[in-house]
Amino acid sequence: MPIKFSDVFYVYSPKTPFQFEALRGVNIDIKDHSFTAIVGHTGSGKSTLIQHINALLLPTSGTIQVDDMTITAKEKVKHIKKFRKHAGLVFQFPEYQLFEESVEKDVAFGPRNFGDDEKTALDKAHKALREVGIDDDLFKRSPFELSGGQRRRVAIAGIIAMEPKVLVLDEPTAGLDPRGAQEMMDLFDKIHQGGTTVVLVTHDMNIVLRYASDVIVMKDGAIVKVTDPLSLFEGDYEDYNLEIPNLYHFAKLLKNGGYQFDMRNIRTIEDMAKIIKGGYHRG
Amino acid sequence: MANIALGRYVPYNSFIHRLDPRLKLFGLIVLMVGIFIKFVNVPMNFIVYGLIFILIAMMMMVSRIKFKTLFKQLKALWIMITFLLIINTIVPNSGAIAFSIGSWNIYWNAIFQTLYIVIRLVLMIALTMVLTSTTRPLDLTYAIEWYLLPFKVIRFPTHEIAMTISIALRFIPTLLDETYRIMKAQASRGVDFVSGKLSEKVRAIVSLIVPLFISAFQRSEELANAMEARGYNPSGKRTRYRVMKWRVPDSIALIFVVGLLSGIIVLAALKVDFVAIIGNLF
Numbered sequence: 001m002p003i004k005f006s007d008v009f010y011v012y013s014p015k016t017p018f019q020f021e022a023l024r025g026v027n028i029d030i031k032d033h034s035f036t037a038i039v040g041h042t043g044s045g046k047s048t049l050i051q052h053i054n055a056l057l058l059p060t061s062g063t064i065q066v067d068d069m070t071i072t073a074k075e076k077v078k079h080i081k082k083f084r085k086h087a088g089l090v091f092q093f094p095e096y097q098l099f100e101e102s103v104e105k106d107v108a109f110g111p112r113n114f115g116d117d118e119k120t121a122l123d124k125a126h127k128a129l130r131e132v133g134i135d136d137d138l139f140k141r142s143p144f145e146l147s148g149g150q151r152r153r154v155a156i157a158g159i160i161a162m163e164p165k166v167l168v169l170d171e172p173t174a175g176l177d178p179r180g181a182q183e184m185m186d187l188f189d190k191i192h193q194g195g196t197t198v199v200l201v202t203h204d205m206n207i208v209l210r211y212a213s214d215v216i217v218m219k220d221g222a223i224v225k226v227t228d229p230l231s232l233f234e235g236d237y238e239d240y241n242l243e244i245p246n247l248y249h250f251a252k253l254l255k256n257g258g259y260q261f262d263m264r265n266i267r268t269i270e271d272m273a274k275i276i277k278g279g280y281h282r283g
Numbered sequence: 284m285a286n287i288a289l290g291r292y293v294p295y296n297s298f299i300h301r302l303d304p305r306l307k308l309f310g311l312i313v314l315m316v317g318i319f320i321k322f323v324n325v326p327m328n329f330i331v332y333g334l335i336f337i338l339i340a341m342m343m344m345v346s347r348i349k350f351k352t353l354f355k356q357l358k359a360l361w362i363m364i365t366f367l368l369i370i371n372t373i374v375p376n377s378g379a380i381a382f383s384i385g386s387w388n389i390y391w392n393a394i395f396q397t398l399y400i401v402i403r404l405v406l407m408i409a410l411t412m413v414l415t416s417t418t419r420p421l422d423l424t425y426a427i428e429w430y431l432l433p434f435k436v437i438r439f440p441t442h443e444i445a446m447t448i449s450i451a452l453r454f455i456p457t458l459l460d461e462t463y464r465i466m467k468a469q470a471s472r473g474v475d476f477v478s479g480k481l482s483e484k485v486r487a488i489v490s491l492i493v494p495l496f497i498s499a500f501q502r503s504e505e506l507a508n509a510m511e512a513r514g515y516n517p518s519g520k521r522t523r524y525r526v527m528k529w530r531v532p533d534s535i536a537l538i539f540v541v542g543l544l545s546g547i548i549v550l551a552a553l554k555v556d557f558v559a560i561i562g563n564l565f
Contacts, residue, residue, distance in 0.1 A: 099490050
């Protein structure tokens with residue numbers, strides 16, 4: 001079942017001088033098994049939006065439907081843990097949420113909270129840790145002995161171990177070096193291939209082009225466009241002050257230079273290389 | 284975040300907002316002294332408390348503080364009021380008996396004593412709220428530093444203390460944001476901060492405090508490095524971005540509060556009784 005927002009408003013600190021309307025009438029559908037990227041400027045309401053998916057924030061008005069569960073502004077939410085279990089949310093810089101004495105215990109913390117016994121939780125933790133590429137000999141170490149990149153992987157494993165049906169990521173590659181970012185994104189791609197819905201907030205249009213199946217563009221707390229990456233970069237991305245992905249920029253220059261090929265298939269450097277190679281052989 | 288907004292600086296531009304922080308701090312202390320002065324008899328006490336309350340209410344109106352926020356803060360006082368009343372009734376007392384429960388006598392004195400403390404507390408909270416919601420924390424620190432200046436003679440590190448206070452104040456909102464962030468992150472991992480058994484609650488708090496401490500230590504180290512990198516020297520002479528200026532309204536306000544306190548002291552010292560005076564008139 002998809003995630004559906006109907007006319008959702010959210011106001012921070014209502015009725016105070018600090019009042020701020022972060023969401024103004026949001027209507028979206030996030031399809032099952034999609035890889036949805038949410039893009040937009042800082043302060044456009046992206047982070048506020050994703051915190052509604054697992055009921056961390058409750059709408060000021062409007063309804064949100066996740067699976068067969070509904071959140072409305074007026075009713076009190078029952079079974080809030082079901083929402084938390086359904087959608088795993090990875091915050092920005094998640095490495096700051098680690099606290100346990102060992103890596104495996106920290107990752108098992110989520111499953112334990114959702115009622116797994118210690119052994120099942122540790123099994124899930126080990127599986128998730130291997131998935132994110134943490135070596136077995138680090139499992140018993142303190143998370144504070146690890147490097148920044150490793151800590152982030154452990155924190156993400158902590159969410160993956162909960163086996164959520166929807167994985168929500170807020171800028172997961174911020175502050176990572178290009179290679180670390182690439183590995184991180186490949187990991188999420190793999191999880192997506194395994195059938196998990198992925199919702200990703202990002203500023204990096206290269207990532208959007210490479211991985212996303214759908215794109216939601218936000219501005220000033222409202223949804224201004226719902227599309228797919230190729231149509232976005234083909235069309236009016238400039239109207240929303242978005243950057244063009246490097247690869248797409250290159251392809252455009254090539255096409256403007258007179259080289260004829262189908263722009264609809266370029267997502268990775270490999271795609272581009274194939275096209276150029278094919279053209280070369282044609283002569 | 285709404286529940287922490289009580290007593291927080293609210294950036295309006297009222298007469299009280301514009302007053303010099305030194306004057307506001309001094310005024311707070313002076314009026315508090317006034318609140319604690321006792322008068323000749325019970326009705327007189329209540330009359331003066333009433334007058335002071337009207338004054339504070341006017342200040343709250345001028346600085347655009349909603350009375351609702353004051354009442355919200357007073358909610359927590361109920362436990363204290365009951366506690367005070369119990370203590371005051373247990374302590375042996377004398378004078379007129381208000382009423383008896385069995386052989387247990389409750390004296391008027393005990394009730395009045397409790398009422399005085401409660402009224403004083405309410406007035407003090409209201410006063411402090413006026414100060415903190417009209418003065419930037421940093422300006423308050425400057426005011427404190429200014430009052431500590433004379434102690435420089437005995438090599439008291441006034442500037443360092445003021446700097447420590449201002450850094451602490453500066454980081455309260457940052458740490459609060461951090462707390463909310465970590466709470467949300469742990470809530471996403473299934474932590475329930477509201478309900479749950481005691482053992483679960485302890486774990487919930489540990490999952491919040493450990494990351495919070497780590498990030499606080501990290502922040503302080505980064506801040507210390509950043510200050511040193513920019514050549515910070517605690518004993519160095521420095522100028523300020525915002526200079527405190529004493530203006531005419533400050534002098535008027537100073538005369539007003541000092542006059543008010545003197546008036547209260549005179550009333551108390553001369554044992555003036557409004558009720559008797561009015562009674563004599565008719």
